Structure formats: C-alpha cells, structure tokens
Amino acid sequence: MDTGSHLLMGATLAGLAFIDPAVAAHPQLAQTILFASLLGSHAPDLDAVARIKSYSSYIRNHRGITHSLPALFIWPALVSLIMGLIFGTLDQFAHLYFWSFVAVTLHVLLDLFNAYGVQCFRPLSKKWFHLDVLSIYEPFFFVIHLTGLALWIMTSLNPVPIFIAVYLLTFLYILVRSVHHSIVVKRVHLKMNQVGIYHVIPSLHWFRWQFVFESDSFFYTGKVDYKKVVVVDIYHKDRANPVIEATMGTDGVRAFLHFTQHIHVYFTKKTDGYEVNWRDMRFWHNHKLPFGVDVQLDENLNVVGQSMGWSKKTWEAPYV
Known part of the structure; x- marks a missing residue:
C-alpha cells in the first residue's frame, strides 16, 4: 500500500495496543509503542534507499528481502531495541516486540493483497506473490482509520472499542473484496473462454476492474464495469529476434525480467538503429x-542507451 496508509495504520495500531493491559497501565510504554508501530509499519519500505543507486536496483530490491519471512522477525527486534533505548522502556521489550511484529506483518500482508506483489516467502521462494484484491491506495481504509484516529485524539472515548471496530471493518472489507475479486475473475474466464493466464486488477472504484489475459500467441487487455466485460486491446506476442536478444544483457532488462510476469516486447527501426521496448x-x-524498459541500439545492435520506469504521472492510473 501507499506510505500514507501504512503510517496511518501504524498510528491506529498504537490505539489498538491499549487492549494490552500493560500498555494501558503505562503511559511511557504506550508512547513507545506509538513510535514503534509507526516505524514498524514503514520499516519494510526502507528498501527504497536502493533507488539512490538506480531504478533497476530499486526494482530488484523493493518488496524483496525486506518483506521476507526472516524480515518479519528481524524488523521488530531492531525497532523494539531502538525505541526501547530511546524511551527507556527496554524492560518492556516483549510488549514492544509484539506490537512491532504486528505492524511489520500487517504491512507485508497488505502489500500481498495488491497487484504490485511481494516476495514474502523468501528465502524459501523468490516468486512474486500478489492477490490483486486491493488497490495500492484504498479510500475506504484511509477514511475508517482516519476517523478512528480522530475519535481517539479529539474525544475522551476508550480507544479499545474504537480500534477493535476499525480493524474488524478493515479485515471484513478485505474479505468482501477477495470474494468479489474471485467472482470477477470467473466472469472474465467466461467472457474469454480460453486457456491461458488471467489477472484481474482492482481500481479505486469498487465495481470497476481491469484485466490482462495471456494466451500462447496474444495478450488481451480489458475492463470489467460492474457486470460488463469488455476487451480493450489485443497485442500479438513478438517472437525471438536478434534485435530483442541484443538487449537481454542490459541492467534494466535483467531487473525487469526479475520482477515482471506478463512480458510484452517489441522493437521499432530508427534512422540510426533500433529501439526495443x-x-x-x-x-x-x-x-x-x-x-517498462526502453533500450536504444545502434545499427550493429550495440546498446547506446536505456531508460526504465513509469511513463505516467504519479496521480494517474494505474494505481499500483
């Protein structure tokens, strides 16, 4: 999910922590857990520092080892140690570790449910997993968590029932969206009626989805608007070609292949060479x-340039 939503959930998780009698009885511990849950809810995304080196390095590392099985236990230990030292609450390490662990695990779990994916089972598997159920930004999550946080800050209400309700609604929403997603996938299957690989991806609108279907020879992209399934574009798969093969060794293409699952590659002839997309x-x-990645070649198929990333504004769809 987006950074803002992760941090917001870190704050509301600190409110839910009052369900723990030790937290409710010790204001200093409650304060420490607030900062620990905020840091824990963002810690897995500290892999973003790889972008300083290059975008291809970022693609290789983002949502990889920092979201892995060992990281679920390492991050809470680091966060608890740092926060415990700063606030003098190391004697409550077990409580700090538990709520930091919940924050980190919730971060990875929510990333698993969106379309970008996460390598959450490393080192057992380097496969990318994505359930395609949630958009990277979910307005419903943001509203209910912000409302819960506002009630906690601006009123004298007990935070425990507030945040129990908030998190029950959160997981109920995920369940409903998961069921809805499975229904939409079946609807697309019926429409295409072909053997292949299907991915149905959410949008910000509850009843509008988009999909990609990959057959042996074609890619089909389309939309699901309520119950209506429409194919938008059809892309023919390009076969192996020396021009395309000449780009396989570039850093950007290697990083792209590490991450991508439905790969469409094509090239165009330029006045001074080729461009492979x-x-x-x-x-x-x-x-x-x-x-994607764009690689420029000269007439002799030597790489003369490459660029990698998104050719869209941050606020434009798709929201992944």
Missing part, C-alpha cells in the same frame, strides 16, 4: 503500457 502488461491504462 519491454512492457509489463499488467499495468496497462487507456491503450498504453506505462511501465
């Missing part, structure tokens, strides 16, 4: 494929 079909929007 690698695209992730999952993230199509408005007849465009905004995420």
Whole structure:
C-alpha cells in the first residue's frame, strides 16, 4: 500500500495496543509503542534507499528481502531495541516486540493483497506473490482509520472499542473484496473462454476492474464495469529476434525480467538503429503500457542507451 496508509495504520495500531493491559497501565510504554508501530509499519519500505543507486536496483530490491519471512522477525527486534533505548522502556521489550511484529506483518500482508506483489516467502521462494484484491491506495481504509484516529485524539472515548471496530471493518472489507475479486475473475474466464493466464486488477472504484489475459500467441487487455466485460486491446506476442536478444544483457532488462510476469516486447527501426521496448502488461491504462524498459541500439545492435520506469504521472492510473 501507499506510505500514507501504512503510517496511518501504524498510528491506529498504537490505539489498538491499549487492549494490552500493560500498555494501558503505562503511559511511557504506550508512547513507545506509538513510535514503534509507526516505524514498524514503514520499516519494510526502507528498501527504497536502493533507488539512490538506480531504478533497476530499486526494482530488484523493493518488496524483496525486506518483506521476507526472516524480515518479519528481524524488523521488530531492531525497532523494539531502538525505541526501547530511546524511551527507556527496554524492560518492556516483549510488549514492544509484539506490537512491532504486528505492524511489520500487517504491512507485508497488505502489500500481498495488491497487484504490485511481494516476495514474502523468501528465502524459501523468490516468486512474486500478489492477490490483486486491493488497490495500492484504498479510500475506504484511509477514511475508517482516519476517523478512528480522530475519535481517539479529539474525544475522551476508550480507544479499545474504537480500534477493535476499525480493524474488524478493515479485515471484513478485505474479505468482501477477495470474494468479489474471485467472482470477477470467473466472469472474465467466461467472457474469454480460453486457456491461458488471467489477472484481474482492482481500481479505486469498487465495481470497476481491469484485466490482462495471456494466451500462447496474444495478450488481451480489458475492463470489467460492474457486470460488463469488455476487451480493450489485443497485442500479438513478438517472437525471438536478434534485435530483442541484443538487449537481454542490459541492467534494466535483467531487473525487469526479475520482477515482471506478463512480458510484452517489441522493437521499432530508427534512422540510426533500433529501439526495443519491454512492457509489463499488467499495468496497462487507456491503450498504453506505462511501465517498462526502453533500450536504444545502434545499427550493429550495440546498446547506446536505456531508460526504465513509469511513463505516467504519479496521480494517474494505474494505481499500483
């Protein structure tokens, strides 16, 4: 999910922590857990520092080892130690560790439910897992958690029932969206009626989804608007070609192949060589494929340039 939502949930998790009698009885511990849950809810995304080196480095590392099985236990230990030392509450390490662990685990779990994906089972598997149920930003989550936080700060109400209700609504929403997603996937299957790989991806609108279907020879992109399924574009899969193969060794393409699952690659002849375009079909929007790698070659198929990333504004769809 987006950074703002992760941090907001870190704050509301600190309110839920009052369900723990030790937290409710010790204001200093409650304050420490607030900062620990905020840090824990963001800690897995500290892999963003890899972007300083290059975007390809960021793609290789983002939602990888920092979201892995060992990280679920390492991050809480680090967060608890740092916060315990700062606030002088190391004698309450077990409570700090538990709520930091919940914060980190919730972060990874929510990332698993969106379309970008996460390597959450490393080192057992380097496969990318994504359940495609939630958008990277969910307005419903933001509203209910912000409302709960406002009630806690601005009133004298007990935070425990407030945040029990908030988190019950959160997990109920995920359950409903998961069931809805499975229904939409079946609807797309019936429409396409072909053997292949299907991915149905959410949008900010509850009843509008988009999909990509990959067959042996084609990619189909389309939309689901309530119960209506419409194919928008059809892309022919390009076969192996020396021009395309000449880009396989570039840093950007290697990073792209590490992350991407539905790969569409094509090339165009230029006056002074070629341009090869690698695209992730999952993230199509408005007849465009905004995420990928562009590699420039000269007439002798030598790499002379490359660029990687999104060709869209941050606020534009797709929201992944």
